[in-house]
Amino acid sequence: MFDNLSARLEGVATKLKRKGRLSAADIEAALREIRAALLEADVNLEVVRRFTDNIREAAIGSTVSRALTPAQHIIKLVDSELRSTLGGDSFRLTFASTPPTVIMLVGLQGSGKTTAAGKLALWLRRQGRHPMLVGADLARPAAVEQLRILAETAQVDFFSESSDPVSVAREGIARARSLGRDVVIIDTAGRLAVDSELMEEMRRIEAAAKPSYTFLVIDAMIGQDALATAGAFSEAVGLSGTILTKLDGDARGGAALSVVAVTGKKIAFSSIGEKLEDFDAFHPDRMANRILGMGDVLSLIEKAERQMDKHVAEKGAQKLAQGKFDLEDFLEQMQQVKRMGPLKGIMSMLPGVPRELRDVDIDERELARTEAIISSMTREERRNPAIIDPSRRQRIAAGSGSTSMAVSNLLKQFKEMQKMMRQMGVGPPSATKRSASSRSAKKKGKRR
């Protein structure tokens, strides 16, 4: 269902000439695939049109370099166009010289404003700020209560009262000032862009609060309507940027492109998980890969960094590099990988994972079975599987509740993997070389 752009282009590319200039027909064929891929990623049609026009312009007359296939050449054009649309640098938040810096969150119902407010507060507190959350969503039942609980969890101050949103905002800022809080985050009610009354109310809150920043909170799963919604909010209030939520889902998030196109403002933050700390500055470059369906190796790395034991991971990589990776190390790594959550999620972030592997239904229990088999081996057996004879195999099978066939299968496959690693010539991980190889890993993803 989710063909990535590279796979799509490979299909066309077989018809494309190997080198030299691309013909107009080649380019049009590729553009059709790009259009389909972007639409599938929920980029707005108008934005897609403008985007493909730009690619056409760049592609006509461009020469395919010797190093690239025509498909790779086009992907490179698409990639750089995506990056230039999304903006290269991350958003920079600056603080008012006379505190408090007022931040207002606006958006549709269910886009995740309240949760984003809580997450932003925690994020700011961890930057050494002293934010106060102000609950001005008096429309949704229990929204204020939700924000109060989030404030408690984030250990920041909270203010709301049952009056009207405009006075709540005004009072909240006054309260923050008197308490010496340096940032005020105002959570507002969700509203439809077509509801002129509520849009007017939002303008009144803006006029009263005079926010330094007004962020549009938008759901990464939103479709074509992203353009209309972002456009309407952008017309109504002065937007400073966007917070993209629910990016931990599997939506490709093409809306990011639509929103940036229509508001002319960057995506400032993104929300990447259910926990309060799953919130960070937005990385435009990673989004480009994601929209193209090319994996998100950087996020995987960050996840690994957060959840894996660094020492164990480094040791594993080193042993792999030296060709000394044995079952003992494998067991260790597997336990690490398990901590990162379901395999399927990890796999979806890896670039260039073959389709067969990505679409396969992963039975997480298989992981447990594999672990059980290896755990049933003695340390000696793990280091030197050659000593595993039929009687040892039987013992391992009995100990792990599997069959001796399964044990020998596992051993065989592990051996093959070792061979493969040797053939690939995995180099020793050094800081510089590693960053280069992570880049080449990304490229490898594109080539798929």
Place this chain on the structure above:
Amino acid sequence: MHSAQIILLVVVVALVAGGITLVGTRSRRRGAQPKPSAPLSGTRPAAPPGEEVSAKPTQGGLISGPEPSPEELDLQAEEKLVPELPATIQEGLRQARRPFTAALQGLFKRNAIEESFWGDVEDSLILSDVGLDQATRIVEAAKERVRRERITDPVAALEAIRAAMLEALSHADRSLLVEGDRPVVWLFVGVNGVGKTTTIGKVAHQMSGEGRSVMLAAADTFRAAAADQLGLWAERARAEIVRGAPGGDPAAVLFDAISSARARGTDIVLGDTAGRLQNKLNLIEELKKIYRTVEKAQGNLGEVLLVLDATVGQNGLAQAKVFSEAVGVTGVVLTKLDGSAKGGIAFAIEETFKIPVKMVGVGERIGDLIPFDPKAYVESLTALD
């Protein structure tokens, strides 16, 4: 999934993680030192009057930058003015609000039904989130009919388009199961923020208005104050509610609600569940457990309704796939259709997974949750003004 794949994956991850940690440490060293965490709120003294609190950026890493001068801040305020939009985007905006208007008005201006008209219709469908595949399918069907019946009249062509859209929505049974052994249980599932709790509130209100006794199960124990939100709805709808402790076991809440409904002879139990993204396997497992609870508590499972936000794009398909595989979804509730979003993903969901849209939310009022009427829906999608 074979062990070979697991081995490969584990090794790849090990490789990536092991190597990259080095980069990670490096960039951290390079970045600003993280500040010690702030004191708990309330302990920080107010800034003494007259002292300008510096806007020194204290954050580490990515967003840090030079201290802004006041001028820079002013500049930012100016930047906040509504940006000048490229003309194509402005046009796109107009179109997005009323996707079909342009295409159809074009039709009435033309003398003949040209190829470019079909392109416009396809675009309108795409802008309604119907998706490229479904849009192509619908256009082909309409085109075929126009050719077969030698249609030249624009009004008849419009009818052919509507017929093709209706055809795509004509295979479903949209009835809702409310009768039968008591208590009948309805479960509401979906991703975060689609309006599950609000939908349940409205359903509860309507059902109790029809004279049924209703029990709400606040099995969203994850989102802060979700149970409070449902509690307010219970009050309005004069329904009973069973709630659990925050972070408690949602299946236990549902079990209690069903058992207690059985003991009291309550007609219907409406189960709220926590929003979950469909790619979170452990949460989907949890949902399966909630689902099995209905049987365990001897409830009569009437409906499992997937609540979808009308703004959702092509990801709606992934949601329908995973949720229906996990808990046997019997129908879709399409919420927030009163906005500018068209909810066209419904076409693809009905076609691909044979899950019918059963209700739609068209407003904030309790009565604004109504049965889905394909004809009215298609007409509102293709309305001329």
